[in-house]
Amino acid sequence: MAEATHDIEIRDLYKIFGPNGAAHVADVKAGMSKEDLKARHDHVLGLDDINLTIPAGRIQVVMGLSGSGKSTLIRHINRLIEPTAGKVIFEGRDIVQMGPAELRDFRREKTAMVFQKFALFPHRTVLENTTYGLNIRGIPDGEAEERARRWIARVGLEGFEGSYPNQLSGGMQQRVGLARALTNDAGILLMDEAFSALDPLIRTDMQSVLLDLQQELQKTIVFITHDLDEALRLGDRIAILRDGRIIQEGTGEQIVLRPADDYISSFVRDVKRGHVITARTVMRRVEPVETPVTLPATALLEEAARAMTDADASRANIAAQDGAHLGVVTLSKCVAEMIAPDDGDEADAKAQVA
Numbered sequence: 001m002a003e004a005t006h007d008i009e010i011r012d013l014y015k016i017f018g019p020n021g022a023a024h025v026a027d028v029k030a031g032m033s034k035e036d037l038k039a040r041h042d043h044v045l046g047l048d049d050i051n052l053t054i055p056a057g058r059i060q061v062v063m064g065l066s067g068s069g070k071s072t073l074i075r076h077i078n079r080l081i082e083p084t085a086g087k088v089i090f091e092g093r094d095i096v097q098m099g100p101a102e103l104r105d106f107r108r109e110k111t112a113m114v115f116q117k118f119a120l121f122p123h124r125t126v127l128e129n130t131t132y133g134l135n136i137r138g139i140p141d142g143e144a145e146e147r148a149r150r151w152i153a154r155v156g157l158e159g160f161e162g163s164y165p166n167q168l169s170g171g172m173q174q175r176v177g178l179a180r181a182l183t184n185d186a187g188i189l190l191m192d193e194a195f196s197a198l199d200p201l202i203r204t205d206m207q208s209v210l211l212d213l214q215q216e217l218q219k220t221i222v223f224i225t226h227d228l229d230e231a232l233r234l235g236d237r238i239a240i241l242r243d244g245r246i247i248q249e250g251t252g253e254q255i256v257l258r259p260a261d262d263y264i265s266s267f268v269r270d271v272k273r274g275h276v277i278t279a280r281t282v283m284r285r286v287e288p289v290e291t292p293v294t295l296p297a298t299a300l301l302e303e304a305a306r307a308m309t310d311a312d313a314s315r316a317n318i319a320a321q322d323g324a325h326l327g328v329v330t331l332s333k334c335v336a337e338m339i340a341p342d343d344g345d346e347a348d349a350k351a352q353v354a
């Protein structure tokens with residue numbers, strides 16, 4: 001038997017919406033397109049042969065345009081949607097095969113969800129909204145309240161425990177959504193366009209709140225978005241969906257440097273490369289040089305360029321976490337990569353992250 005892991009392993013997953021989806025899996029496997037399936041059989045292809053390992057303790061972003069299958073995919077993880085075929089394996093168990101009681105416990109204890117439209121109860125206070133999940137699990141009131149208060153404070157809402165949702169701004173309401181999910185203490189956090197309804201500044205703020213919490217909590221987060229900047233900022237890994245298929249999966253840096261096709265190229269063309277590409281990717285593997293600047297391998301190009309400019313240095317050494325020397329970057333190389341690489345540089349950079 002395979003060793004149990006805390007990763008979420010999605011294997012050969014298909015979802016065909018319609019009265020007789022299972023009858024059409026073979027057609028889809030044989031290459032029938034979403035359009036043909038709709039035209040010939042009046043069924044909708046939701047997910048097409050999804051294979052994805054969502055790493056434990058990291059943020060997996062699922063990105064794609066409207067209708068690409070993002071919501072359908074995330075809802076298979078807690079089985080709010082039944083697959084037409086395939087497996088979703090967590091800790092050695094296939095969620096698809098769970099009976100009702102096992103599924104209920106899995107949902108309540110292992111997963112929590114944050115929704116785009118907050119989904120708060122309007123007639124309950126912040127505290128009551130946050131304790132709700134614990135109450136239905138039968139956790140004693142005192143303990144539930146203590147846990148809820150802790151998370152309400154942790155998301156920055158101390159003092160608002162007695163407020164009602166309509167007394168709060170959108171950003172504050174989503175902080176309640178996050179507090180409610182965290183109070184549940186579940187290892188898997190499912191976030192479906194959780195920040196998409198927020199104003200840009202509040203949205204960036206909430207991304208920072210999430211990243212800050214994640215440093216400490218290291219939950220397995222599945223985060224859906226249609227926004228590339230958000231995907232690149234949050235995702236340890238990013239899967240890009242189109243028409244129910246994963247067309248590319250990797251780190252943000254890999255996707256920006258090696259877009260799998262023209263569609264993804266057009267997505268990433270306007271990305272701020274200095275915020276995505278790391279110094280390690282553009283360094284040369286040469287002996288240490290005389291310079292006041294040493295940077296971690298994870299430093300982004302913009303950070304590297306700023307550090308060198310501030311120190312009036314033209315080069316920086318790059319060191320691994322344990323301090324071992326890895327290579328050298330130059331200021332001019334960083335700037336050139338941030339602006340637009342020539343083909344040769346692009347090929348080098350691609351080879352580096354391959």
Ligand SMILES: Nc1ncnc2c1ncn2[C@@H]1O[C@H](COP(=O)(O)OP(=O)(O)OP(=O)(O)O)[C@@H](O)[C@H]1O
Nearest residue numbers: 017044045046064065066067068069070071072073
């Ligand atoms: N219950 C359903 N019945 C029929 N078709 C459905 C159903 N739910 C989703 N679909 C279809 O499945 C495909 C994927 O939809 P899904 O909602 O997962 O996309 P999405 O990427 O989350 O889009 P959005 O960003 O607009 O929410 C779409 O073609 C959609 O119309």
